[in-house]
Amino acid sequence: MIKSMTGYGKASTNYNSKTLSIEIKTLNSKQTDINLKTPCLYRSQEIILRNQISNFLERGKIDCYLSVEYTGESPGININSNLFISYYKQIEELAEKVNAPKGDILRYVLQIPEINHYGNCEPTEEEMNVVGKLLNEALKKTDDYRKIEGKTLEKDLLLRINIIGKKLLLIDNFEKDRTTQVRERILSKLNELNSDTLDKNRFEQEIIYYIEKLDITEEKIRLEQHLDYFINTMNTPKSEGKKLGFIAQEIGREINTLGSKAQEANMQKLVVEMKDELEKIKEQVLNVL
Numbered sequence: 381m382i383k384s385m386t387g388y389g390k391a392s393t394n395y396n397s398k399t400l401s402i403e404i405k406t407l408n409s410k411q412t413d414i415n416l417k418t419p420c421l422y423r424s425q426e427i428i429l430r431n432q433i434s435n436f437l438e439r440g441k442i443d444c445y446l447s448v449e450y451t452g453e454s455p456g457i458n459i460n461s462n463l464f465i466s467y468y469k470q471i472e473e474l475a476e477k478v479n480a481p482k483g484d485i486l487r488y489v490l491q492i493p494e495i496n497h498y499g500n501c502e503p504t505e506e507e508m509n510v511v512g513k514l515l516n517e518a519l520k521k522t523d524d525y526r527k528i529e530g531k532t533l534e535k536d537l538l539l540r541i542n543i544i545g546k547k548l549l550l551i552d553n554f555e556k557d558r559t560t561q562v563r564e565r566i567l568s569k570l571n572e573l574n575s576d577t578l579d580k581n582r583f584e585q586e587i588i589y590y591i592e593k594l595d596i597t598e599e600k601i602r603l604e605q606h607l608d609y610f611i612n613t614m615n616t617p618k619s620e621g622k623k624l625g626f627i628a629q630e631i632g633r634e635i636n637t638l639g640s641k642a643q644e645a646n647m648q649k650l651v652v653e654m655k656d657e658l659e660k661i662k663e664q665v666l667n668v669l
Contacts, residue, residue, distance in 0.1 A: 381527075381530065381614075381615070381616065381617055381618070381619055382530040382531070382533050382534040382537070382614055382619055382668055383523075383526045383527055383529075383530040383619035383668070383669040384526050384529030384530045384532075384533055384667050384668065384669065385406055385407060385408040385409070385439065385440040385441075385526065385621070385667055385668070385669050386406060386407055386408065386525075386526070386529050386667060387404070387405070387406040387437075387440075387522040387523065387525040387526040387529065388404065388405055388406070388521075388522060388525050389403075389404045389517075389518040389519060389520070389521030389522030389523075389524075389525060390402065390403045390404070390518060390521065391514050391515075391517040391518040391521065392514070393510065393513075393514050394451070395507060395510045396507075397450060397451055398448050398449060398450045398451060399448070399449045399451055400446070400447075400448055400510065400511060400514055401445075401446070401447045401448075401449070402444065402445070402446050402447075402511075402514050402515055402517075402518040403444070403445045403447075403518070404433075404442065404443070404444050404445075404518050404519065404521075404522045405442075405443045406437060406440045406441065406442050406443070406522060406526070407440060407441040408440060408441070408666055408667045409439065409440050409441040410439075411439065412434050412437075412438070412439050412440065412442070413440070413441045413442065414430055414433055414434060414442045414444065415441075415442065415443045415444070416429060416430055416433070416444045416446075417444070417445050417446065418446040419446065419447070419448050421448065421502075421503055422446060422503060422508075422511065424502060425503065425508055425511075428508075428512075429444075429446075429511075429515060432512065432515055432516070432519070433515070433519065436516070436519040436523065437519065437522065437523070438669060439621075439669055440669065444515075444518075446511070446515075459490075464489060464490075467489045467492060468485060468486070468489050471485050471488070471489065472485055526669065529667075530619065530668070530669075533664055533667060533668060534614060536660075536664055537610075537614065537624075537661060537664055537665070538611065538614065540657045540658075540660055540661050540664075541607055541610055541611060541661065543657050544603075544607060544631070544635075544654045544657050544658065545604070545607050547650045547653055547654050547657075548600060548603055548604060548607075548650075548654070550650055551596075551600065551638070551647055551650055553646075554644050554646045554647050555596075557644065557646075558594075558642070558643065558644040558647060561643075561644060594641045594643065595641075596637075596638055596641050596642075599634050599637045599638050599641070600638070602630075602634050603631065603634040603635065603638070606627055606630050606631045606634060607631065609627055610624060610627045610628070610631065613627060619668060619669040620668075621665060621666075621667075621668030621669050624665045624668055625662070625665045625666075628658065628661055628662050628665055631658055631661075632655075632658055632662075635651060635654050635655055635658060636655075638651050638654075639651040639652075639655075
């Protein structure tokens with residue numbers, strides 16, 4: 381099964397006199413990179429929330445936003461008047477020096493965290509249970525989104541792997557011509573020397589040795605095995621993005637070896653086409669969980 385690292389999920393619920401909302405966005409990343417933003421009330425619980433996110437989503441760049449909208453009476457908020465006046469005057473003076481508008485100073489100062497102090501900055505256990513369930517719902521929706529995106533990735537990866545497999549089969553059509561061309565090219569070079577002392581038997585031995593060095597049977601077998609392994613890995617119950625990346629590297633090595641040994645125009649063209657498909661596969665694999 382393929383899962384994408386691109387995902388989105390949102391969930392909300394009402395609790396007491398407020399509406400809690402959680403929004404999650406995910407993108408591809410080699411590691412787990414969590415950006416969690418919560419109101420002051422839940423700051424002390426961030427480690428618990430981070431662990432819940434990382435355990436569920438495993439990997440990726442994850443942005444999670446927890447917001448609170450009060451539908452009834454809001455909790456007691458104490459504004460630090462002295463600190464507010466100090467900030468306001470300093471910002472106002474700076475605005476005058478640079479001829480900046482002063483209309484938004486009040487709003488900006490009120491957004492400074494130190495200005496506002498909530499009467500109670502510790503959520504109850506019951507409230508954290510509600511937040512935990514809500515986060516789990518948002519995570520589940522994000523995971524479902526990843527699965528849908530994963531199906532699209534899977535179709536594209538399978539298509540390109542099969543294209544490489546088909547081009548590998550076409551190489552057989554040029555194997556015989558390649559051997560003949562190599563033999564004729566070497567013989568032509570020898571004839572240019574006008575050598576009357578050419579040992580025909582030794583020449584044939586050298587040709588056989590040279591052609592054996594250019595033999596690509598093992599490379600074709602290994603490449604075919606890697607292609608099958610890639611498909612089998614895609615069909616495992618768990619999404620294996622890193623493993624698919626390693627297999628893609630091995631596929632690349634075999635294709636490169638084929639290219640270095642080909643020495644035939646049609647075969648080299650097929651190798652270039654296989655490399656093109658492989659580059660697209662590598663790009664897509666970066667998005668696989």
